[in-house]
Amino acid sequence: MYDYRPPRRPKKAALLVLILLFASTTALGVSALAPPLPRLWQCVGLLLLIPAIQLVSRYFLLQYLYRLRPNADGGVDFEVYTYRRGDRMQLVCRVALSEMVRITPIGKKSADRPAGVRRFSYLPDLAPAGAVVISVKNADGDSEIVVLPDEGMLSLLRQGIQPPELFDPAQKY
Numbered sequence: 001m002y003d004y005r006p007p008r009r010p011k012k013a014a015l016l017v018l019i020l021l022f023a024s025t026t027a028l029g030v031s032a033l034a035p036p037l038p039r040l041w042q043c044v045g046l047l048l049l050i051p052a053i054q055l056v057s058r059y060f061l062l063q064y065l066y067r068l069r070p071n072a073d074g075g076v077d078f079e080v081y082t083y084r085r086g087d088r089m090q091l092v093c094r095v096a097l098s099e100m101v102r103i104t105p106i107g108k109k110s111a112d113r114p115a116g117v118r119r120f121s122y123l124p125d126l127a128p129a130g131a132v133v134i135s136v137k138n139a140d141g142d143s144e145i146v147v148l149p150d151e152g153m154l155s156l157l158r159q160g161i162q163p164p165e166l167f168d169p170a171q172k173y
Contacts, residue, residue: 002068002156006148012126013059017052024048061085064122066147068156071096076160078134080122080147093120093145097160099138106131106146114142121146 024045031041065081078100080093106127123131123146132154134145149157 001070002153004066004150004153006064006066006124006128006150008059008063008124009128010059010125013055016126017055020048020052020055024052059125064124064147065089066122066149066153068097068153076156078145078157080145082122093122095134095136095138095145097157099136100134100157100160101137102135103154103157104133104135106133117142117144119144119146123148 027041027045027048031038031045034041061084063083063085065083067079067081069077069079071077076097078093078095078097079091081089082092083089117135118141119133120143128148131146131148134147134157136143136145
């Protein structure tokens with residue numbers, strides 16, 4: 001079994017939350033100074049709070065655990081768990097390594113999502129360096145998983161994918 005907890009450094013999310021909070025407070029302050037339309041400014045201020053709260057709950061409170069675990073069939077499963085500050089862990093993704101088709105770095109043009117393919121993001125920040133897209137083909141259809149593995153987990157994931165010639169050894173991950 002191999003476990004990895006990606007480090008949380010939500011700098012981009014923190015900047016975005018600060019901008020949204022400043023804009024929300026400004027809109028609420030303007031509502032007190034603009035007697036003709038105070039409700040409009042109050043609505044704008046409250047609407048700006050919604051994405052700020054969502055960003056805080058997603059990138060500051062939520063933590064991830066990536067796990068490679070042997071299954072009963074003799075294969076290996078890639079699992080993603082989420083947990084919030086001491087709460088119990090919840091399994092949100094389980095994929096057999098034999099169902100993985102390709103691993104692509106997130107910055108490459110080939111990492112764009114094809115039409116009709118579901119993409120699930122399990123990243124600790126908005127756009128961290130080193131994130132990869134894992135393409136999966138199973139009975140549920142085609143999907144993609146976006147994760148931030150370390151070098152050890154990435155090499156284990158690459159070893160488990162068939163056929164291995166889908167990887168360019170010169171490509172930097």
